[in-house]
Amino acid sequence: MRKGKHTYLPEAGIYILNTCSIVGPNEGRGRFSSYYDQVLEDYDWDCKTHEKTEIKMHKFVIEQVIENSNLGRSDIDCIVGGDLLNQLVASTFAAREFEIPCLGVYSACASFGEALSVSSFLIGKGNMNNVICCTGSHFGAVERQFRYPLELGTQPAPSSQYTVTAAGSALLSVNYKEGVPCLTACTVGKIVDYHICDANNMGAAMAPAAADTILTHLKDTGRGEDYYDYIFTGDLGKYGRETLYYLCKKQGYDLGGCLNDCGALIYKDKQKDMQGGSGAGCLAAVFTAYIYKEMRAGNMKRVLLVPTGALLSKGSSLQGESIPGIAHAVAVEMV
Amino acid sequence: MRKGKHTYLPEAGIYILNTCSIVGPNEGRGRFSSYYDQVLEDYDWDCKTHEKTEIKMHKFVIEQVIENSNLGRSDIDCIVGGDLLNQLVASTFAAREFEIPCLGVYSACASFGEALSVSSFLIGKGNMNNVICCTGSHFGAVERQFRYPLELGTQPAPSSQYTVTAAGSALLSVNYKEGVPCLTACTVGKIVDYHICDANNMGAAMAPAAADTILTHLKDTGRGEDYYDYIFTGDLGKYGRETLYYLCKKQGYDLGGCLNDCGALIYKDKQKDMQGGSGAGCLAAVFTAYIYKEMRAGNMKRVLLVPTGALLSKGSSLQGESIPGIAHAVAVEMV
Numbered sequence: 254m255r256k257g258k259h260t261y262l263p264e265a266g267i268y269i270l271n272t273c274s275i276v277g278p279n280e281g282r283g284r285f286s287s288y289y290d291q292v293l294e295d296y297d298w299d300c301k302t303h304e305k306t307e308i309k310m311h312k313f314v315i316e317q318v319i320e321n322s323n324l325g326r327s328d329i330d331c332i333v334g335g336d337l338l339n340q341l342v343a344s345t346f347a348a349r350e351f352e353i354p355c356l357g358v359y360s361a362c363a364s365f366g367e368a369l370s371v372s373s374f375l376i377g378k379g380n381m382n383n384v385i386c387c388t389g390s391h392f393g394a395v396e397r398q399f400r401y402p403l404e405l406g407t408q409p410a411p412s413s414q415y416t417v418t419a420a421g422s423a424l425l426s427v428n429y430k431e432g433v434p435c436l437t438a439c440t441v442g443k444i445v446d447y448h449i450c451d452a453n454n455m456g457a458a459m460a461p462a463a464a465d466t467i468l469t470h471l472k473d474t475g476r477g478e479d480y481y482d483y484i485f486t487g488d489l490g491k492y493g494r495e496t497l498y499y500l501c502k503k504q505g506y507d508l509g510g511c512l513n514d515c516g517a518l519i520y521k522d523k524q525k526d527m528q529g530g531s532g533a534g535c536l537a538a539v540f541t542a543y544i545y546k547e548m549r550a551g552n553m554k555r556v557l558l559v560p561t562g563a564l565l566s567k568g569s570s571l572q573g574e575s576i577p578g579i580a581h582a583v584a585v586e587m588v
Numbered sequence: 589m590r591k592g593k594h595t596y597l598p599e600a601g602i603y604i605l606n607t608c609s610i611v612g613p614n615e616g617r618g619r620f621s622s623y624y625d626q627v628l629e630d631y632d633w634d635c636k637t638h639e640k641t642e643i644k645m646h647k648f649v650i651e652q653v654i655e656n657s658n659l660g661r662s663d664i665d666c667i668v669g670g671d672l673l674n675q676l677v678a679s680t681f682a683a684r685e686f687e688i689p690c691l692g693v694y695s696a697c698a699s700f701g702e703a704l705s706v707s708s709f710l711i712g713k714g715n716m717n718n719v720i721c722c723t724g725s726h727f728g729a730v731e732r733q734f735r736y737p738l739e740l741g742t743q744p745a746p747s748s749q750y751t752v753t754a755a756g757s758a759l760l761s762v763n764y765k766e767g768v769p770c771l772t773a774c775t776v777g778k779i780v781d782y783h784i785c786d787a788n789n790m791g792a793a794m795a796p797a798a799a800d801t802i803l804t805h806l807k808d809t810g811r812g813e814d815y816y817d818y819i820f821t822g823d824l825g826k827y828g829r830e831t832l833y834y835l836c837k838k839q840g841y842d843l844g845g846c847l848n849d850c851g852a853l854i855y856k857d858k859q860k861d862m863q864g865g866s867g868a869g870c871l872a873a874v875f876t877a878y879i880y881k882e883m884r885a886g887n888m889k890r891v892l893l894v895p896t897g898a899l900l901s902k903g904s905s906l907q908g909e910s911i912p913g914i915a916h917a918v919a920v921e922m923v
Binding site: 254255259261264301302304305330331335337338339340341342345346348349352353354355356357358359360361367370371374375379380381398441442443444445446564565566567568569572574577579 | 637672675677688705780907
């Protein structure tokens with residue numbers, strides 16, 4: 254059901270039956286260490302390349318979330334997946350093992366939000382019953398692809414973020430289950446370009462898109478800034494979160510009480526993480542591990558997830574393009 | 589409404605109000621030369637790089653399809669777009685100009701099929717009203733990214749296909765318009781891997797996925813091979829089309845009378861095109877130019893579009909991975 258200009262409330266209940274998360278060693282030592290389903294001991298996981306490790310991580314979280322739900326593979330109607338690797342090879346190569354229909358989505362680090370948003374339309378009475386959303390990223394694979402191979406030992410800039418090694422999956426279903434959160438609304442985001450060109454300052458590039466999507470969502474639904482217990486943006490990082498706060502304040506919305514950023518939170522303060530984490534696995538892992546479990550435990554009731562993505566390729570930056578941002582908002586509530 | 593295991597019939601009518609196509613010089617000399625809305629005189633179109641040309645092409649077909657429908661930008665609820673460039677920079681950088689919500693999709697050369705499939709769920713009573721599907725590809729940009737820069741003058745293998753320079757857009761709407769075709773069913777495809785490793789033989793890599801999707805679609809809907817006037821696969825090429833015919837024949841379906849391939853058709857026989865065209869713009873341009881206009885003219889009534897995609901990146905091939913295929917089926921009918 255349409256609500257306002259760009260926000261949609263699913264007609265049927267969409268229950269998040271189960272989730273699964275896997276993270277790398279650094280993330281395992283971070284703030285949510287006790288919440289993850291699996292923490293890797295190293296970045297290879299017995300694979301020859303980091304790309305193959307990432308494929309294995311995607312496969313793991315898809316397999317586990319099906320098993321944990323006591324479902325068979327043939328019960329799953331679709332895998333909606335994405336990642337940051339060229340041509341989405343991590344998520345698609347993982348999905349080929351399952352003989353399940355597959356849709357590849359890309360909104361950079363906001364891909365988990367796009368997967369949830371698309372699924373909120375796929376699932377419904379007479380349409381799909383069970384859909385898996387899955388995104389992830391691997392530090393080594395992403396560094397090599399977008400920046401430099403790790404072996405070079407390049408020094409990160411103070412305004413930059415670490416791409417997390419993490420993958421998260423969520424099984425969304427039309428079938429009721431007691432005590433699990435529901436997906437209750439989604440706002441599909443516009444691409445917003447403030448002409449930031451510094452690939453080491455992604456928070457600045459993405460904050461305007463996050464502000465646009467959050468304010469659209471609040472206006473569309475008529476909800477005030479106090480409706481949600483928490484708004485979790487994807488991976489703006491510490492400065493990026495401040496930028497977003499300022500942009501919303503200028504428009505008359507004070508999000509100070511509820512605004513959190515998964516990238517800024519995922520590592521502990523004493524970890525040398527610059528602005529925090531980023532990557533398609535960042536919000537995916539924090540949601541499927543920490544937020545989902547806290548909601549099921551009754552400690553959060555209403556959460557707005559706003560994964561944020563910076564749109565660029567290595568080629569686009571070399572050709573002098575700026576870095577547009579995108580953010581999709583998805584409301585998850587205990588109802 | 590669900591029909592069979594993986595096929596869905598939209599509850600509301602989905603009308604394809606308008607389309608727009610743009611192609612490069614080679615395609616403009618091809619079989620459908622008189623159908624394209626615009627044929628470029630050269631591969632640059634006053635841009636410094638082929639990547640920027642591709643962005644401009646995407647922008648053109650989005651702009652034109654809105655204008656031709658006498659709608660404003662604010663009437664469009666979403667752009668669902670994709671392309672072959674790393675991180676989808678062509679479609680997303682084009683979409684940033686429009687202030688319209690945007691979903692990036694990726695199924696390689698089957699992306700137009702994914703865009704149509706996703707849209708068939710987005711559009712509906714109480715959901716979105718108008719959605720633009722748009723995909724494209726550029727020969728020069730793709731050669732540089734996946735193979736070698738054009739300046740090297742590398743000789744193509746006899747089993748290979750030319751990536752077309754083309755983009756196509758379709759405006760899908762819940763609003764009735766007389767005499768336009770409707771999107772009446774979609775079958776979301778599974779990833780199928782026959783362990784083909786030759787990146788110069790994409791037809792062989794994609795044909796098994798096309799067979800799987802077409803047969804799933806026919807079984808799900810209970811339709812025989814004579815239901816459709818034409819089945820148009822994406823870009824299997826000439827040999828790939830034969831492979832698909834053989835795979836379906838083995839399963840008891842003789843598609844000889846209706847099976848066509850956009851890649852095999854897009855160039856004239858005398859053009860030196862090896863197996864034919866390929867790319868995310870191939871079926872997009874052939875559908876939005878030739879098929880759509882022939883349907884509106886009353887020369888085709890029922891068409892099954894089956895864009896096909898080969899899932900690989902330059903990195904995945906170098907790491908010894910095979911090339912899985914994917915295909916989505918979308919039924920377009922005059923009703």
